Amino acid sequence: MRRRWLKRGMALCMLFAIYLLSREGAILTAKTGAESRGLIMIDSGHGGIDPGVVGIGGLQEKEVNLEIARYLEKELKKEGYEVLLTREADMGLYDEDSRNKKVQDMQNRCAMIQEKKPLLTVSIHQNSYEDQEVCGPQVFYYTHSVKGATLAKCIQEELNQQLKVENPRVEKGNSTYYLLKRSEGVLNIVETGFLTNPREAELLATKEYQQKCAKAICHGILKFLKTVEMNSENMV
Template identity: 70%
Template sequence: MLRYILYSYFAYIEPNEKKVMYMKKKWLKGAMTICMLCAVYLLSREGAMLTGKSITEEKGLILIDSGHGGIDPGVVGIGGVKEKDINLKIAKELAGALEKKGYKAVLIRKDDNGLYDAESKNKKVQDMQKRCAMIKEEKPLLTVSIHQNSYQDEAVCGPQVFYYKDSLEGANLAKCIQEELNNRLQVEKPRTEKANSTYYLLKRSEGVLNIVETGFLTNKKEAELLRTKEYQKKCAEAICNGILKFLKTVEINKTNVV
């Protein structure tokens, strides 16, 4: 467009010198205005892209672990439902929910496979070691490990969140997630978050980590619910809300200290 304007100007011949000078100034002013508008547009566009990127990076990384996988199915519940499958589906829903809020969510296990080598003599140990190694390497804001529960009494049901007994931040995160699960899933007999000192991930992982058991696969009603996409999404949304609540309290505490 600019090229056409300038070409039109120089091709134009006017015997009146004053008019030529006037038209020259007019066309040059118009050309400069167009150039400035183009520059403003490009800078605004680039600025918006950079701003969007910085917001995502500023909010940080959250790791999501799907318990079990591969040769390890976890709990095999009523109707043959496998814990590893439910864990992964909820983890993917949670990742999507967190990304909508501007966080970078990374799945430790992205598919049905476990985190072990085929030739490993102790696949379970290697699997757990690799999960801990990834947490150490990534240094996330926090990690949640999705699991399902079981009990010999089929009547037992409801979500349960575990944290390492000596972790104050872990306890605070667990409280936030537990409350959201109880409310969102309309639990008849709400549980409270529970300290633990024996689970491998809780003992060996760096940073803040919770193990979130979203239900009992040995309870018929809960097992049926956990197989549905709608309920999996509810669980993920509750966990997401708990995480956001926890991170908000962390930010408030930092502000108060400053």
């Protein structure tokens, strides 16, 4: 009899423990969702039939873009932001039977930004030039976007500093690039290097340098968001 009551008591204790654990899990899940600091979109340029720049040693831009985007996603998630990638594999944002895949791809990227309304969007790309000596990261923003210019300045400074760029560039306004022209909200095109420069192409093919680029971009984004937050507080 005693043994039977002991077994029942142990079973009740186990059920109560399971209830507490499930309740704690639900609380943690709710807390994590509530603590999201907002959505940031990362656009990994090119993909699918469009390799982008094909640089030294056959290095394809679309591959480098995606790797840096994935590392950037991890960095931003560590900071509490929700992150959405426009693509997570080697694919384009177009229908296979589309007559103009490139145009449809760009339209769909803009449509994603319009639908999700992120805090900001960064589009990761790589650069090229006929002179192989040309190198260094370059950030572009829409010419008429004040916030876009501020974000670009923050990211450019971090890239120059953290990648130890010998001849640092400054952020550059542009009013012709499709994404800059047609996208809603704050968007920067971030070109982390030149695949036509032998040294830079070699670096951009490595995991370590891709991670450095991602961390620099992340720090630039955080600096920008802090600036926006401080300016909002000062206006209250």
